[in-house]
Amino acid sequence: MTTVAPTPPKTTERAPTPVRARRAHGTHSSYPTWFYLPAAVIYGALFLIPTLASFYFSLTRWTIFKSTFIGLDNYTAFFQEPALVKGFVNTFLYAIVTSGLKVVLGLFLGILLTSQIRARGYLRSAVFFPVLVSTVGVGITFTAFMDPSTGAINKALSAIGVDGPGWLTDPSLALFSVALVDVWKGVGLATVIYIAGIVSIPDEYHEAAKLDGANAWQLLRNVVLPLSWPATSTVIILSLIGGLRSFDLIWAMTRGGPGFSSDVVASVIYKQYQAGFYGLSTAGNVILFLVVTAVIVPLSRFLARKEVQR
Amino acid sequence: MVAVAAVLPLVLSACSAGSLGSSGEEGDATSIKLLVDNAPDNLQSAQQLAKAFEAKNPKTKVSVETRPGGTEGDNLIKTRLQTDSMADLFVYNVGSLFQQIDPTKTLTPITQDPYVKNLDESFVPQVTVGGQTYGVPLGSALGGGVLYNRKVYDRLGLSVPRTWAEFIANSEKIKADGVTPVIQTYQDTWTSQLLVLGDFHNVSAAEPGFVKDYTANKAKYATDPNAFKGFQHLQQIHDLKLQNPDFASATLVKGLQMLATGKGAQYPMLSTVISGIKTSNPDQLNDIGFFALPGDDAATNGLTAWFPNALYVPKTTTGGKLAAVKKLLAFAASPAGCTAQAKASTPTGPYLVKGCTLPTDVPTITKDVAAYFTKGAQSPALEFLSPVKGPSLDQISVQVGSGITNAKTGATQYDNDTRKQAQQLGLSGW
Numbered sequence: 177m178t179t180v181a182p183t184p185p186k187t188t189e190r191a192p193t194p195v196r197a198r199r200a201h202g203t204h205s206s207y208p209t210w211f212y213l214p215a216a217v218i219y220g221a222l223f224l225i226p227t228l229a230s231f232y233f234s235l236t237r238w239t240i241f242k243s244t245f246i247g248l249d250n251y252t253a254f255f256q257e258p259a260l261v262k263g264f265v266n267t268f269l270y271a272i273v274t275s276g277l278k279v280v281l282g283l284f285l286g287i288l289l290t291s292q293i294r295a296r297g298y299l300r301s302a303v304f305f306p307v308l309v310s311t312v313g314v315g316i317t318f319t320a321f322m323d324p325s326t327g328a329i330n331k332a333l334s335a336i337g338v339d340g341p342g343w344l345t346d347p348s349l350a351l352f353s354v355a356l357v358d359v360w361k362g363v364g365l366a367t368v369i370y371i372a373g374i375v376s377i378p379d380e381y382h383e384a385a386k387l388d389g390a391n392a393w394q395l396l397r398n399v400v401l402p403l404s405w406p407a408t409s410t411v412i413i414l415s416l417i418g419g420l421r422s423f424d425l426i427w428a429m430t431r432g433g434p435g436f437s438s439d440v441v442a443s444v445i446y447k448q449y450q451a452g453f454y455g456l457s458t459a460g461n462v463i464l465f466l467v468v469t470a471v472i473v474p475l476s477r478f479l480a481r482k483e484v485q486r
Numbered sequence: 487m488v489a490v491a492a493v494l495p496l497v498l499s500a501c502s503a504g505s506l507g508s509s510g511e512e513g514d515a516t517s518i519k520l521l522v523d524n525a526p527d528n529l530q531s532a533q534q535l536a537k538a539f540e541a542k543n544p545k546t547k548v549s550v551e552t553r554p555g556g557t558e559g560d561n562l563i564k565t566r567l568q569t570d571s572m573a574d575l576f577v578y579n580v581g582s583l584f585q586q587i588d589p590t591k592t593l594t595p596i597t598q599d600p601y602v603k604n605l606d607e608s609f610v611p612q613v614t615v616g617g618q619t620y621g622v623p624l625g626s627a628l629g630g631g632v633l634y635n636r637k638v639y640d641r642l643g644l645s646v647p648r649t650w651a652e653f654i655a656n657s658e659k660i661k662a663d664g665v666t667p668v669i670q671t672y673q674d675t676w677t678s679q680l681l682v683l684g685d686f687h688n689v690s691a692a693e694p695g696f697v698k699d700y701t702a703n704k705a706k707y708a709t710d711p712n713a714f715k716g717f718q719h720l721q722q723i724h725d726l727k728l729q730n731p732d733f734a735s736a737t738l739v740k741g742l743q744m745l746a747t748g749k750g751a752q753y754p755m756l757s758t759v760i761s762g763i764k765t766s767n768p769d770q771l772n773d774i775g776f777f778a779l780p781g782d783d784a785a786t787n788g789l790t791a792w793f794p795n796a797l798y799v800p801k802t803t804t805g806g807k808l809a810a811v812k813k814l815l816a817f818a819a820s821p822a823g824c825t826a827q828a829k830a831s832t833p834t835g836p837y838l839v840k841g842c843t844l845p846t847d848v849p850t851i852t853k854d855v856a857a858y859f860t861k862g863a864q865s866p867a868l869e870f871l872s873p874v875k876g877p878s879l880d881q882i883s884v885q886v887g888s889g890i891t892n893a894k895t896g897a898t899q900y901d902n903d904t905r906k907q908a909q910q911l912g913l914s915g916w
Contacts, residue, residue: 237909237910237912239586239910244912249909253906253909256902258899258902259878259881323735324732324734324735325732325735342734342735344735345672345734345735346734347888347890431675432881433672433675433881433884434672434734434884434885434888434890435881435882435884435885435888435890435891436881436885437890447877447878450557450877451557451877451878451906451907452557452560452586452877452910453877453906453910456906456910
């Protein structure tokens, strides 16, 4: 009997080694490395090689017929682009405005649609519906709505005696008008993420807080907000990335106009491509890639750190 | 298996091409493919041309294919030429865009063919590179200037201005009458460029060496006093409030309606829009006339002209097909070819083929444009003389015309824009 006693610690001590060995060995034996090959070929051919090639082509003057190596000239030219400085400012403005509004409105709608209200299922679908509509379709529709003289919005405003502005034709307003449409279209997704986040908060927290006499605001501030933080960080990351590389809606509504006043980095890049400056537009894409990475990587680290343990 | 499936259609098409290739013999039919852009005027001209040609040459069958226009079309043309998959005959721009498809490598020259002698002298340089000619025009020439409502002009007792000062004086009188003097439609951004591009006849009249200096990076829009005037005019129109108040959101279609109904009196535009007016306001079409954008000097008053697209033969067309294609080109460069095209789409100016005359019932705009050609008072637009054209001129001129930036800033921005194009083309001196 006494000889039995030391055995368990021995096995527990020994146990990790065979497990580790088995796991390492297991991946090797039951799934041979060449199983990765098809995926690696597709990933390499469609993603890695083009990405690396684009770094090279961004250093060339590239026509459809030939490419000439010109060093960093494309980058210099890109930074001298009159629309570019404006484009950068606009990109960040657009990303911050859209993701900020999506967080605030998404949270509000999420709380509203998880509470006991009438027609909740219907309202949830109604809020989510714009997400399903084609972006270009939304853009064209809202362009018609926002027409300063014949659009529905300004006609409605003039019915109550307000002289509506040129939503898309006033250079200082155009970008914000597009951002509002983006929020209208994207807030449904943010709401769904928040609904999932809020619903997954265990009831015990609510009950405990209520027992302690917390009012609705305190409940929101100290229970719902911190515990739905993963939802908030997901919404921020998704909408910020979406905002930074936003293109389709802006192109459908203003094409960067009037003039260059609602140009973002992506639309500047597209215009260079359209004009046949392939090397220049590739350089722009490399810059956009670096900028998005430089913003999103630290931000996602920061947001992940703020997550609370349940 | 996949490889076999992929190759099969190629084999099949090779077979059919082979059997058609033997059609040089008597009795067999040759079929050729003609690729044209989908703009209604061009497409209809090409279709009617093909139909009339088939009627005369029953042994040749011409099938017309379409492609998108604009930059998308440019890329498609370049790609198909590069991959040797171009149709037997295709329609594309002349001038600077034509230079960009590398004609010496991709196209078959037609310099020695007899029908080239029928082409107008002004057109041949547009399709010639390194001493070789490559194209035959499809469609008519067009003018860039001012479309005006003749009824408004008659009512106010105005006459066609021959200097810019007269144009502004006319505009002030029209404004006093409560009619919009100058229509601008910045929702369709390309329409904003006319005051700059259409002013080129005046630039070259005042300064014949401009094109050479400009192409060699010596003359600049911002610093050359003559070239700068186009941008100044654009700013002036805005500063004097001569535009329609909804200039920022108006479209080309709306602008044409304003002009036809007399709500607006003058519209800087290309004469290609005739078909647009014909669709929207057919009854008022002949109320609208055309005059060239006036400059400072009444003595050199003249038109800035745009050239029609041309039909080109890629190097890949050979044998019996090449013979058939050349027959079609000869037909297009003959009076019968012009007549066929005029039947399908309203001419916007003269045909650039010797012996072609305009039908007598053409709209007033066409007659007015053709008169400048008859007088010899025209110069080609800058884009036909120099490969240097910046791609962002439409947005830059929208900014100047909307008062977002002034003329000087706009001209400087355009100079930077043209530099990119020149560098892309590898021109020396940039």
